[in-house]
Amino acid sequence: MANNLRLLGAVMFLFGVGAMVNVPLRAQPAKQAIAHRGASGYAPEHTLASYRLAMEQKADFVEPDLAVSRDNVLICLHDDTLERTTNVAEVFPDRPSANVPGRARGNGKRWLANDFTIAELKRLDAGKWRDPKFAGERIVTFQEMIDLVRGHAGLYPELKSPQLYKSRNVDQVNLFVDLIKKNGLERPESLRTTPIIIQSFDEEAIRRVAIDLPTIPRVFLTSSDADLTDARLKELATFATGIAPEKALIAKHPDMVPRAHAAHLTVTSWTFSASEKTSFPTVRDEMSHFLYTLGIDALFTNNPDQFPRRP
Ligand code: G3P
Ligand code: CA
Secondary structure, three states: HHHHHHHHHHHHHHHHHHHHHOOOOOOOOOOOEEEEOOOOOOOOOOOOOHHHHHOOOOOOEOEEEEOOOOOOOEEEEOOOOOOOOOOOHHHOOOOOOOOOOOOOOOOOOOHHHHOOOOHHHHHOOOOOOOOOHHHHOOEEHHHHHHHHOOOOOOOOOOEHHHHHHHHOOOOOHHHHHHHHHHOOOOOOHHHHHHOOOOEEEHHHHHHHHHHOOOOOOOEEEEEEHHOHHHHHHHHOOOOEEEEEHHHHHHHHHOOOHHHHHHHOOOOEEEEOOOOOOOOOOHHHHHHHHHHOOOOOOOOOOHHHHHHOOOO
16 A cells, blocks of 8 residues: 555646646656545434544545644545534534525524634534434644544545635635645655646635745646636646646547547546436446546545446
8 A cells, every 4th residue: 555655645746737838748647546534324424433434445636625723723624614524513502603605504504613713613513414323533734634634545635715715814714835845745756656636626726836946746626617628737736737627528528538638637526426317327337438448537425335447
């Protein structure tokens, strides 16, 4: 496993550097499984249980979505708010946030993670919403996630909602860059054993990490047809090393895969889940189609154990 990771790290490092200096790739890395919010098909997303299972299932990368606590600690959380994946409504019934952008669930109340300190967030249960057997799982800090995964799998952090934090005078990108550097994750010797790829829907965030963390590959996420034109792909390649369209977009424009490769961008897609009904008999068949028929390089899946390593 350690040797595999070193090889993968070396390939990813060369891939990132190659894309930065616009050098055509000579060797394609193997297809890569990214555990979406951990092995979230089986365990509550973004918990240590989910991340541990992802590694047991041999995911190449584990994905943390990143949010920021009130006291500026990066935490692993998909939603900006806490009510879907924690018992915040029980623990802090009198602390819903005002004027939260986006759609509310249930009683309409929402609890922004950014309104709570890390000490308060650690009081929440992040497992029992999924199943009582996961009661006691906690919100995980990005540092705790790094400490768990480093040396065993790659890291694939997503900068979620940087503009929300900006509106609250919080520089999420800066907090992220500082933590990456504090851990030395951008150094070539670290990238060889623990590859890391940064992802975001936020173009400004990707442009900033291209400057602040140039050794780390970075992937621009999109749901927009407008990002798939040749001109746009060429522009993306000036600051990103890869593009990650959602799978429906690739299915609609399968020609974008060779065009993106020609622009020296990797192609990743999301999200492949055994619980979703699709036109494929199994999620393994669906992943196989995107990887080996359409030719994408990597994908996010809730079921890393179903990832097809070959056609
Ligand atoms: O980050 C890739 C994929 O995870 C995007 O979807 O909403 O699960 O973060 P989401
Ligand atoms: Ca994500």
